Amino acid sequence: MVIFMKYIHLADHTESDLYIFHDMRKIANPVYAADCCEVLYIAHGTGIFEINDTERTASEGDIFLTPPRTSHRLIPNQDLRGVEIYCCYFAETAISAIYSDLEEAFSDFSDLMKQKTPYLHAADTQNKEIRDIMVRMIDEQTTILPCRRNVIGGYLPILLVKLLRHIKDSGDEKIYSHNLMLDTAIRYIHARLYSKVSLADIAAHLKVSPSYTCRLFQKHLGMTTAQYIHFLRVEKVKDILKNTDRPINRITDMFLMDGDYLRQVFKRETGMTMQEYRDRYNYKYHPAAKSVSGSGKLVPFINES
Numbered sequence: 001m002v003i004f005m006k007y008i009h010l011a012d013h014t015e016s017d018l019y020i021f022h023d024m025r026k027i028a029n030p031v032y033a034a035d036c037c038e039v040l041y042i043a044h045g046t047g048i049f050e051i052n053d054t055e056r057t058a059s060e061g062d063i064f065l066t067p068p069r070t071s072h073r074l075i076p077n078q079d080l081r082g083v084e085i086y087c088c089y090f091a092e093t094a095i096s097a098i099y100s101d102l103e104e105a106f107s108d109f110s111d112l113m114k115q116k117t118p119y120l121h122a123a124d125t126q127n128k129e130i131r132d133i134m135v136r137m138i139d140e141q142t143t144i145l146p147c148r149r150n151v152i153g154g155y156l157p158i159l160l161v162k163l164l165r166h167i168k169d170s171g172d173e174k175i176y177s178h179n180l181m182l183d184t185a186i187r188y189i190h191a192r193l194y195s196k197v198s199l200a201d202i203a204a205h206l207k208v209s210p211s212y213t214c215r216l217f218q219k220h221l222g223m224t225t226a227q228y229i230h231f232l233r234v235e236k237v238k239d240i241l242k243n244t245d246r247p248i249n250r251i252t253d254m255f256l257m258d259g260d261y262l263r264q265v266f267k268r269e270t271g272m273t274m275q276e277y278r279d280r281y282n283y284k285y286h287p288a289a290k291s292v293s294g295s296g297k298l299v300p301f302i303n304e305s
Helices: 099-105 107-113 129-141 148-165 180-191 199-206 210-221 225-243 248-253 259-270 274-281
Strands: 005-008 018-025 031-034 037-044 047-051 054-058 062-066 072-076 083-090 120-123
Touching (some): 018 072, 018 129, 018 148, 031 037, 037 129, 037 148, 054 062, 083 129, 083 148, 107 120, 107 148, 120 148, 129 148, 129 225, 180 199, 180 210, 199 210, 199 225, 225 248, 225 259, 248 259, 248 274, 259 274
Antiparallel strands (some): 018 083, 037 083, 047 072, 062 120
């Protein structure tokens, strides 16, 4: 397969030194490089992050920070339509007010900017603080309100500090269960949450019988494999409904399953339709439900110098 290079010039996208957007990376995507720094957040889906002839598993909530002129690409798992990302391009001038503080506080950042390391890999917090910051930045990017750049630029230092506090070591992996076989099964399910996965598939992956697999889930989780998969998918849909404006038909299209069936499962598990859930819990209707600072509000640092 021929792989193309796409070089990003920040000036082609914005008149300022900061640009953030939501995108989909597909199988045929080219290799990317930019004349500025890039934050790449894995919003939905899984795949491989390929950079400088090395590969890292890219899962939901993973964040990659790359310096200028670093070639990389994101390769979705083969059974997915693509991987949805939040991407932030920024020049060094966008963080000039805190640049020296970041270098002093985070040696990883200093090494990155001196090209001693090709990228940094971080993991979002359990309550998705970094994701929430990027969503608010994208919301602001799409408005035509005055001082838009000031608000987006105010969020950027918070984004970078949160990211740098959660750098992952190369051997770090989330542990879902201290039972090794169950942990392997759950990891397998998470990697295929948007595609078709069955009890037989999980059992084959574990090299045990379906009945043994079912007993394993019942013993440790108190539910069948099907119930657990439904639970994860419903939680994922709830998260999307709360934190995005994505049309509901596009949410169901993310999963390689019948959309009406997914709606039925969601109604059964939550007692609400997807629209009712969004109307009640979406952050734009109830912004105080989300917090970065703990005060109930997202408070950006705005450099007024």
